[in-house]
Amino acid sequence: MTDIWLIDGDEWFLRARMDAPWGKMIKRSLIVKHNILFDAIMNSNDVYFSLQTGYYADAIKVVDKVLYIVTCRSNSLTSLFNYSPDWLRQRTEVLFRCDKFMYQNGFCRERRSKFYLLKMYNEDRKLFKDFFFRLDEIYPSKLSALQDISKGKSRKFKKGFYLYSFKLWIRIL
Numbered sequence: 001m002t003d004i005w006l007i008d009g010d011e012w013f014l015r016a017r018m019d020a021p022w023g024k025m026i027k028r029s030l031i032v033k034h035n036i037l038f039d040a041i042m043n044s045n046d047v048y049f050s051l052q053t054g055y056y057a058d059a060i061k062v063v064d065k066v067l068y069i070v071t072c073r074s075n076s077l078t079s080l081f082n083y084s085p086d087w088l089r090q091r092t093e094v095l096f097r098c099d100k101f102m103y104q105n106g107f108c109r110e111r112r113s114k115f116y117l118l119k120m121y122n123e124d125r126k127l128f129k130d131f132f133f134r135l136d137e138i139y140p141s142k143l144s145a146l147q148d149i150s151k152g153k154s155r156k157f158k159k160g161f162y163l164y165s166f167k168l169w170i171r172i173l
Contacts, residue, residue, distance in 0.1 A: 014054065015054030015055060015057070015060065015107075016102060018054070019050045021046050024053065034056045036052045043087060043094075044091055044094040044095075051102070088116060095112040099111045103139075114148060121149075
């Protein structure tokens with residue numbers, strides 16, 4: 001991940017997308033000054049923390065050395081991506097909050113919750129409906145949200161997606 005920065009010097013990815021706090025050394029004073037805390041949830045509790053530390057850090061330095069080795073286990077939370085409604089809601093809520101923070105602070109290049117919004121649309125329409133009415137929190141308009149979420153999808157998909165979303169918007173469903 002840091003290879004991208006070493007090639008082009010663009011800090012955005014390190015500040016906004018590198019979620020793992022174990023890959024960072026963070027000054028305590030930064031955490032105290034901005035009251036940055038881990039979320040009190042089971043999954044993705046470090047994502048918002050990492051985004052805030054990246055946003056508020058005055059400077060970022062990258063070391064091109066291996067300083068930490070990660071051991072991946074098949075039963076860890078990171079490897080056990082399950083898409084149960086509770087997990088999907090919690091994960092989307094975290095990324096939605098990150099998207100909202102980035103949008104409100106002019107720090108937004110992409111919406112990270114987009115993947116999960118599509119997953120909800122395809123698998124859990126009730127959950128999608130809950131987030132649909134909040135899209136204005138992270139997009140300038142519902143239309144820009146629908147365009148971004150459906151970017152790269154087939155014409156057939158877009159037709160169904162727009163029609164369903166329009167019905168939600170006028171509250172037919």
